[in-house]
Amino acid sequence: MTPQSASRSANRLLSILPDRDFALLQPFLKEVVLETKQLIERPQQTIEQVHFVTRGQISVIATSPLNDQRVEVAMIGPEGMTGLPVVLGTDRATNEAMVQSAGTSLALSSSQLRAALQASATLHATLLRFVHAVLAQASQTALANGRGQLDQRLARWLLMWQDRLQAPGLTVTHEFLSLLLGVRRQGVTETLHKLEAAGLIKAGRNLLTVLDRDGLKRLAGGFYGAPEAEYERLLSGGARHTRPDSEREPS
DSSP states (O other): OOHHHHHHTTSHHHHTSOHHHHHHHGGGOEEEEEOTTOEEEOBTSBOOEEEEEEEEEEEEEEEETTTTEEEEEEEEOTTOBSOHHHHTTOOBBSSEEEEEEEEEEEEEEHHHHHHHHHHOHHHHHHHHHHHHHHHHHHHHHHHHHHHSOHHHHHHHHHHHHHHHHOOSEEEOOHHHHHHHHTSOHHHHHHHHHHHHHTTSEEEETTEEEESOHHHHHHHHGGGSSHHHHHHHHHHTTGGGGGOOGGGSOOO
């Protein structure tokens, strides 16, 4: 078994691909180490490489070049991939993609992915469904940012982080959290204390531990769950749902 085959199961998007579609990618996939705060994509710059995350987490961050404002709009972990503009047919990023939690990925060049997409309609359809799932997540993030209280937004963020890392503890600074949530650091600190007092988390120095996941879900309310359900609806069955008639086996 090759390293790529062994790691395939660690990325849910790769694992649901039919073998013939994965075979288009496999020769080009290379295992890559992802370092915390590493920039994977930069706004308005060409995307050179696409990452199928196998461990860790990447934040998609909207930026404003005029006043240096930044806020996280989506997060990607072992359920997915970076380089969504490439799947959509362009070569430039609109947002910043930064490694939030260190890990690993299976990576290939954008040109190699484009060639594989041109060779397989089913591969393209599967990756487009993932793009749709990320858009659903980003839409819910906009709703939470515009209508949710900070404690609800933070609870949602913690749930989404834990979904991807599958671990009770997260190493993160209050400063980084304030950047991701687009709020003042003092507000993050006060809200973390509030969640800790409620018994939902334990907040140590640069370490957050989830103690009551169900309690976080109740606090997040309707701001958590819809994008997660959409991902399951779109991708739990793999590419077979959208196999074109022209590629079906003859009866």
